[in-house]
Amino acid sequence: MAILYFDEAEVGRLRTAGPYQVSKDEIIEFAKKFDPQPFHVDEEAAARSVFAGLTASSAHTFAILISLLSKTQPFSLRVMAGLGFDELRLPAPVRPGDELGLEVAILEKRETKSHSDRGVVRNQIHLRNQKREIVLQCIGTVLVARRPVASS
Amino acid sequence: MAILYFDEAEVGRLRTAGPYQVSKDEIIEFAKKFDPQPFHVDEEAAARSVFAGLTASSAHTFAILISLLSKTQPFSLRVMAGLGFDELRLPAPVRPGDELGLEVAILEKRETKSHSDRGVVRNQIHLRNQKREIVLQCIGTVLVARRPVASS
Numbered sequence: 001m002a003i004l005y006f007d008e009a010e011v012g013r014l015r016t017a018g019p020y021q022v023s024k025d026e027i028i029e030f031a032k033k034f035d036p037q038p039f040h041v042d043e044e045a046a047a048r049s050v051f052a053g054l055t056a057s058s059a060h061t062f063a064i065l066i067s068l069l070s071k072t073q074p075f076s077l078r079v080m081a082g083l084g085f086d087e088l089r090l091p092a093p094v095r096p097g098d099e100l101g102l103e104v105a106i107l108e109k110r111e112t113k114s115h116s117d118r119g120v121v122r123n124q125i126h127l128r129n130q131k132r133e134i135v136l137q138c139i140g141t142v143l144v145a146r147r148p149v150a151s152s
Numbered sequence: 153m154a155i156l157y158f159d160e161a162e163v164g165r166l167r168t169a170g171p172y173q174v175s176k177d178e179i180i181e182f183a184k185k186f187d188p189q190p191f192h193v194d195e196e197a198a199a200r201s202v203f204a205g206l207t208a209s210s211a212h213t214f215a216i217l218i219s220l221l222s223k224t225q226p227f228s229l230r231v232m233a234g235l236g237f238d239e240l241r242l243p244a245p246v247r248p249g250d251e252l253g254l255e256v257a258i259l260e261k262r263e264t265k266s267h268s269d270r271g272v273v274r275n276q277i278h279l280r281n282q283k284r285e286i287v288l289q290c291i292g293t294v295l296v297a298r299r300p301v302a303s304s
Contacts, residue, residue: 034216062211063186066210070187089236
């Protein structure tokens with residue numbers, strides 16, 4: 001797999017990862033630790049909730065996104081650090097048995113004034129289920145290494 | 153602990169939760185599952201990274217924020233659903249031994265046109281370490297239940 005420097009990252013280029021299989025056990029185990037609300041940990045209570053069934057914690061969905069982000073094809077970026085996330089939305093819930101796929105498109109790139117060895121890349125990120133519904137979308141901003149200048 | 157309806161949520165009111173003790177084992181365990189980069193899972197590799205030591209995955213830091221969000225004092229809100237997060241930034245890393253505390257302030261509230269039983273609340277959220285450095289900040293937007301109207 002190609003790991004691209006900032007200089008090689010073309011605006012508009014798409015990369016993908018997945019599928020990530022979400023099991024009931026994983027949903028319950030994650031939620032018990034970080035988000036133990038009835039509709040995340042108890043099937044019977046979840047059946048009576050607005051979602052009419054068990055759903056993953058938003059923190060779990062975000063963790064799955066992060067896990068796929070480092071496995072994109074046909075390329076990934078030489079990320080030095082994550083700067084942040086904007087406009088993060090969770091339009092549909094993640095349920096047991098879902099197969100999630102990640103789509104990342106480079107929205108924008110810009111050089112940094114302070115450091116010549118790196119640049120800033122903004123990525124539009126969509127995580128979708130097997131029905132192509134978006135379960136999480138956001139804009140992720142990262143620092144990406146520039147290609148080292150060969151010394152003469 | 154008071155659980156407030158939308159009608160009782162006053163703009164500017166602050167609520168807090170924590171501390172959450174972050175252990176080295178928890179950082180490594182979480183990262184092995186969701187973000188197995190050397191500086192999250194391997195102490196020796198982490199010592200040579202830009203952070204000069206093991207740091208938590210951003211997904212882990214976000215999960216800790218979510219876990220504290222439902223435990224705020226002196227009140228919490230009757231949240232019906234999370235709508236999203238904006239301007240999420242990670243200004244400082246989380247390290248083994250850190251004690252994290254959450255501060256949440258109500259930024260804005262507005263009624264919804266489509267449903268009379270709920271309103272939208274925007275919260276300014278800061279997660280800080282024991283040195284009061286911000287490790288994660290964002291604006292979280294939630295649907296909050298309105299006080300039921302007594303039938304006459």
